[in-house]
Structures are given as structure tokens and as C-alpha cells.
């Protein structure tokens with residue numbers, strides 16, 4: 001990963017790191033609780049949500065390469081609306097998910113903008129089968145005028161080389 | 174019947190009246206074994222697209238029905254397909270999913286092959302007996318043929334030439350490739366490699382099923398409506414059994430298409446570009462053919478396991494049966510080489526909104542397929558599925574099931590063939 005070489009150690013101050021960890025944990029809680037409308041309030045209105053293809057995990061260009069998910073904010077809203085409907089059959093009954101987040105590294109490339117890497121393991125149980133999705137998050141966070149942090153990009157890069165056996169990413173990873 | 178082999182009467186048709194499929198074909202290991210020895214040995218199976226190995230030395234590796242393969246372009250520029258197995262004692266000679274190399278060097282004892290297959294280096298060569306020669310021990314190729322950059326192989330010796338096999342579906346395959354004015358198409362970076370918990374034939378049926386959209390994909394259409402699409406015209410078209418097991422849906426749909434139908438969100442410039450491409454295609458191919466290329470959506474089955482979905486985007490999808498109740502799906506987006514950035518972007522967006530493991534529609538199809546598989550159990554209950562919709566109609570519509578019947582007739586013919594090696598080739602039916 002070429003980007004890796006330029007990351008360097010994360011040096012944000014303790015208070016900010018703590019605040020960001022709390023945000024990531026809160027996000028996970030909302031997702032695991034299927035409180036998706038609430039989750040949307042954590043996002044900026046130009047937020048994008050990316051899950052790269054498993055055979056092109058480093059791809060940075062959803063305009064030119066095919067991702068598994070490359071949602072604009074409008075698509076994220078469409079995704080949430082769909083998942084809230086009783087007609088999104090793949091999530092009815094809903095998956096039980098558990099987002100575990102660790103190794104949080106906070107970078108502050110420009111003041112009040114944070115690039116946050118973390119490791120995730122998301123367990124998904126449904127209809128008698130459990131699968132685990134392991135990978136790395138990259139959250140871009142901005143501090144809005146009211147002082148709160150919001151997510152302006154959310155990227156989940158999977159370690160698996162193929163989405164077998166997991167099969168689908170029908171919940172919010 | 175004295176010569177019964179147990180593979181007859183799984184698909185039962187009373188012309189114009191009834192068509193049923195025995196559900197054990199989705200659940201019984203014996204039938205998967207039989208399919209592997211007949212259909213998946215003697216049929217032509219899609220390996221990849223030549224654009225995936227555009228430059229000399231480029232290679233990809235792929236697993237097709239349990240066989241590990243290399244597709245590459247050798248240093249001289251020729252496209253090759255090899256079994257990915259060392260002539261010595263069999264290790265994979267290439268363990269990367271893709272890359273560029275002049276040579277494949279086996280990791281076990283370092284036998285080394287050129288990317289054109291010749292064995293060029295054997296360690297301690299003098300220790301092998303006198304009759305041993307490098308020339309006789311190059312990488313082995315299955316029989317393969319290429320049609321307009323679509324690369325197919327067959328594991329059987331008796332298959333008819335690829336073009337004969339494809340003949341009934343060729344005009345439609347052409348209409349895909351001709352999206353590009355130069356006929357130069359490319360597979361985009363980023364594959365969807367996922368799995369469904371159902372028999373591969375359930376996915377064939379589902380991919381050719383125009384009857385389920387209103388029930389299963391409501392959320393998708395609602396989403397499109399919210400994005401400014403005019404869905405009033407709905408989907409309208411026909412289901413066709415083309416012969417040789419090939420089948421398709423051919424229809425008009427409200428999706429945006431980068432070759433014909435602008436998306437609501439497209440810029441004026443991109444709209445004009447779409448119009449220009451459409452008129453250039455008319456100039457090149459005439460109205461009728463151009464209409465098939467541009468304004469007509471198509472879900473095409475190239476028997477047995479290749480699907481080309483030309484709807485909101487353009488997808489190549491292959492189904493690999495890994496168990497009687499599990500199928501590995503591999504899918505790629507196909508696009509004209511040199512497509513304008515905004516059109517390309519819309520093509521990808523249209524792709525992801527519907528298709529793939531994170532799409533707004535495919536995951537619900539996945540649910541349908543698993544629900545069928547689970548519903549069959551071990552077929553101690555209801556034994557037969559009904560596939561008779563539209564029987565007796567002169568022109569079955571896309572919401573009928575004639576296109577599936579075309580697949581099933583060929584499937585029955587092939588698995589029932591008395592000679593395993595000849596089952597697929599020994600006379601096809603339409």
C-alpha cells in the first residue's frame with residue numbers, strides 16, 4: 001500500500017483521540033441497533049461511503065473502477081430508506097451485526113480535519129449462519145460549526161480476497 | 174426403459190400444457206456430478222475477456238469448475254490459456270490473481286516455463302532419464318477459442334467449434350460488443366467475487382426471470398423513481414429460447430444506459446454525447462441493429478453458465494458450481510474502451526445501484542435463491558416446480574418462462590445423454 005508509507009504515526013492529542021474513539025463506538029452502536037436514520041445525522045451532506053472491490057482494495061477512484069459500494073450522500077440516503085422498508089428482503093429478518101473497532105489512529109492533516117484509521121471485525125449472523133468481515137476503516141471527519149465532529153467519508157476496506165463465503169454486504173459495514 | 178441411466182424425466186414437458194422440473198436437480202449431488210461430466214466438460218465455458226490481459230506478459234488466474242487456469246498474453250502478443258499445474262508433480266505454477274511476467278516458475282522444484290508455455294529450465298536436468306525432454310513438457314492448454322475478445326474453453330474433445338455453439342446467440346453477443354464503435358471493449362478494474370447459497374441453475378433461472386421484478390425489486394424501482402427516473406413505461410419485452418440452451422430476455426426498460434438512454438442526473442454535454450453515439454451506431458449498423466445495441470435491454474444466457482446483463486449497466490457474470498447448494502459468482506463491468514469520463518461514471522453507478530453484493534437489487538435476488546434452496550429441503554415434500562408460465566402463447570412475454578424452458582430442455586438433453594462425453598455435442602435442440 002503506497003499510502004501506508006506516508007501515514008506515519010498518529011499524533012492527535014489525547015482529548016481529540018478520545019472524542020473520535022467515542023464517535024466511532026457510537027456509530028457502531030447505531031449500526032448494530034439498526035438506527036440508520038439516526039446514523040445519517042453523523043454524516044455530512046457530501047459524505048460518501050466506500051467499500052472497494054476485494055481484488056482492488058487500494059483503488060481510490062470509484063469513477064473509474066468498480067467498487068462493491070461507492071455511495072454518494074444521495075445514495076446513502078436511498079440505501080437507508082431501502083433498508084428501513086419491509087421490502088428489502090435480504091435484511092428481513094434483519095442481520096444481527098456486531099461492529100468491533102480497534103487500533104484507532106487519528107491523523108490531523110489540516111487543523112480540525114481528521115483522517116482516522118481503525119481496524120474492524122464485523123460479525124453478521126442471520127438465518128443460522130455467521131460470517132465475519134475483517135478490514136480497515138478510514139473515516140474522514142470534519143468539525144462542523146456547532147463544534148461536533150461529522151463523517152465526510154467512510155471507507156471500509158475488506159481483507160478478504162473474495163467475498164466468499166460472506167456473499168453480500170447488505171447491511172451497513 | 175432398459176437403457177435408463179437415471180437422468181431422464183427430470184424435466185417433463187407436455188407441449189402447450191405443462192412444464193415441470195424435478196426439485197432434486199437442485200439438491201442431489203448425483204446430478205451435480207453428472208453435470209460436471211457432461212455440461213461442464215463438453216460445453217464451452219467462459220474464461221475471461223482478452224482486455225484483462227491487454228499487454229504482453231499480462232496474466233490472470235481463474236478457477237473454472239474446479240480447474241485452476243492461467244489466461245495470459247505471451248511475450249509475442251498471443252493469447253494463451255493454460256492449466257495452472259506444473260508438469261513435474263503438479264504444483265500451481267502461478268499463485269497470483271493477476272500480474273505481468275515473462276516466465277512462470279514453479280515454487281516446488283523451480284521448473285520454469287515461458288509465458289508461451291514452453292518448459293525452459295529444469296533443475297538437475299541430467300538426473301532425468303534419457304527419454305525426458307523439455308519440448309514434451311510445456312504447460313498444457315485446454316482447447317480454447319476466442320470470439321470478439323470473449324475467451325471460452327472446453328474440457329471435452331468433441332465440442333463443435335465455438336462459433337457453431339454460439340450461433341443462435343451470436344447476434345446478441347455482437348450487439349454487446351458493438352456498444353463500442355471500434356468493437357473494442359474492456360473489463361473494468363474491480364471484480365465482484367461472491368457466493369450464493371443456492372444451486373447454480375437457480376441463478377440461471379433468476380437471471381432470466383422477468384416475472385419477479387415487481388415483487389422482489391420494489392425498493393430498487395422506488396429508489397430510481399426518487400432519483401428522477403420516469404418509470405411509467407415499465408419493462409416490456411419478450412422471453413426467448415434461442416437454441417443450444419441459450420436464452421434471453423429482450424426488453425425496453427427505463428434504466429439509463431450509457432449508449433442510449435441518458436440518466437436524469439447526466440449533464441447536458443453527456444446527454445449530447447449519448448445522442449451522438451446513438452446516431453453513429455445507426456450510421457454504422459442501420460436502424461434495426463442499432464436499436465438492439467442501444468435502446469434494447471437484454472439478459473442473455475450463454476449456455477450453460479455465462480450471463481451478460483445489458484440493462485442499467487453492462488455485466489459479465491459467471492456461475493461456478495462449487496456444491497449442489499452453493500455457487501460462486503464472479504462478475505465484471507464491461508465498457509467501451511475510451512468511453513468519456515462522465516458516461517463511464519454513470520455506467521459504474523448504474524451497475525452498483527442494481528448489481529453485486531452491495532447493490533440495491535442483487536442481494537434480494539440472493540435471498541430469493543437461498544429461499545428456494547432451503548424450501549426444497551431434501552425434496553421429501555413437493556417434488557416438482559412449475560415452469561409453465563406463458564406456455565401455448567405465440568409470443569411469450571418477458572414475464573413468462575419460455576426462456577427458462579429453453580435452458581431446461583437443453584439441460585435435460587445433456588444430462589440424459591447416454592454417452593457422457595457426447596452428451597452436449599451429440600445433437601442439440603432448440
Ligand code: FES
Nearest residue numbers: 259261262279282
Ligand atoms: S512440482 Fe513443479 S517443479 Fe516440481
Ligand SMILES: [Fe+2]
Nearest residue numbers: 379389390538
Ligand atoms: Fe432479480
